[in-house]
Amino acid sequence: MLPVDHYTGQDALLADRLGILRRTWQFIGDAASLAAPGDYLADEIGGAPVVVVRNAEGGLAGFHNVCRHRAGPLVADGSGNCGEAFTCRYHGWRYALDGRLRAATDFGAAADFDPRDFGLFPVRVETWRGLVFVNLDSAAAPLAELTAPVDAAWGPRLPTHPLTERRVHRIGCNWKTYVENYLEGYHLPMVHPEFDADIVVADYQVRIEGSVVFHSAPARDASVNAGLWAWLWPNLAINTYRHGFMVERMTPVGASETQLDYFYFFDPARTAELAEMFLVSDRVTAQDKQICEAVRRNLDAGIYGGGVLSPKHEQALVWFQARVAAMSGA
Numbered sequence: 001m002l003p004v005d006h007y008t009g010q011d012a013l014l015a016d017r018l019g020i021l022r023r024t025w026q027f028i029g030d031a032a033s034l035a036a037p038g039d040y041l042a043d044e045i046g047g048a049p050v051v052v053v054r055n056a057e058g059g060l061a062g063f064h065n066v067c068r069h070r071a072g073p074l075v076a077d078g079s080g081n082c083g084e085a086f087t088c089r090y091h092g093w094r095y096a097l098d099g100r101l102r103a104a105t106d107f108g109a110a111a112d113f114d115p116r117d118f119g120l121f122p123v124r125v126e127t128w129r130g131l132v133f134v135n136l137d138s139a140a141a142p143l144a145e146l147t148a149p150v151d152a153a154w155g156p157r158l159p160t161h162p163l164t165e166r167r168v169h170r171i172g173c174n175w176k177t178y179v180e181n182y183l184e185g186y187h188l189p190m191v192h193p194e195f196d197a198d199i200v201v202a203d204y205q206v207r208i209e210g211s212v213v214f215h216s217a218p219a220r221d222a223s224v225n226a227g228l229w230a231w232l233w234p235n236l237a238i239n240t241y242r243h244g245f246m247v248e249r250m251t252p253v254g255a256s257e258t259q260l261d262y263f264y265f266f267d268p269a270r271t272a273e274l275a276e277m278f279l280v281s282d283r284v285t286a287q288d289k290q291i292c293e294a295v296r297r298n299l300d301a302g303i304y305g306g307g308v309l310s311p312k313h314e315q316a317l318v319w320f321q322a323r324v325a326a327m328s329g330a
């Protein structure tokens, strides 16, 4: 197992951000919210502020959200439209949407200053099924390599629906504690006793393909769930429902603090069934929050020094931990 101290403290957080989150495809939002030129999405990826923008040619471009003058932000986190250029919020330098410095506003004459040396730092952007991902590693393999097993396994079973709702949850544990909880169905009978009314928990299966962990269980007739889940390395899940799906990003915002960003894509003709789906989804999240925070308290207490993983239920954790160790040096 991973050393316990890799679940606590700032050193482990930094190692995970640099070794994993800045070297992998990170979901940032839905492409439909970037419809018009100048529309942008800004967020923190692996602790680094980034922005993705729709340019005049209709393509997407990504940059670190940091001005080359004195590190001001180009835009505030969130979404908006920046017009035909970014205007830094600190001293007003303007950057074209391809990253070139167009105007060092009121800078004054400086003999050795060439604006061509001060373009924005680019980041890679790719899309899959209307979902926008960024990668801070310019040498990373294409996004399609990550998502190929989902296309192969689910194909058209993953429908196209508009973004219906976003919900954000905070969980007081290391992000890996939450991911590991997600990667096994072993805890379902104890932590989610109601789940068995929805799916056949005894037939819960987990399988790994490429960098994707698939979970499945037969859904009962009245279930709001569709009984299929996919988790994509290192921190994204797609949870399917009978009438839609939810994309779940699991982001470390501190050594012992994880933010869950839920993006619900739901069939517009089935909005009457949304309330029941949210009831189930919110209840499951609250139950996982409670158990993950209790685990965090015990990891912090320092008595537990490592355990054992079930060959029947926890093989995805073995796989996940080995990959974490290889990439973050744990």
Ligand code: FES
Residues within 6 Å of the ligand: 067, 068, 069, 070, 071, 072, 073, 088, 089, 090, 091, 092, 093
């Ligand atoms: S930091 Fe951006 S203009 Fe000064």
Ligand SMILES: [Fe+2]
Residues within 6 Å of the ligand: 181, 182, 187, 191, 192, 284, 288
């Ligand atoms: Fe759970």
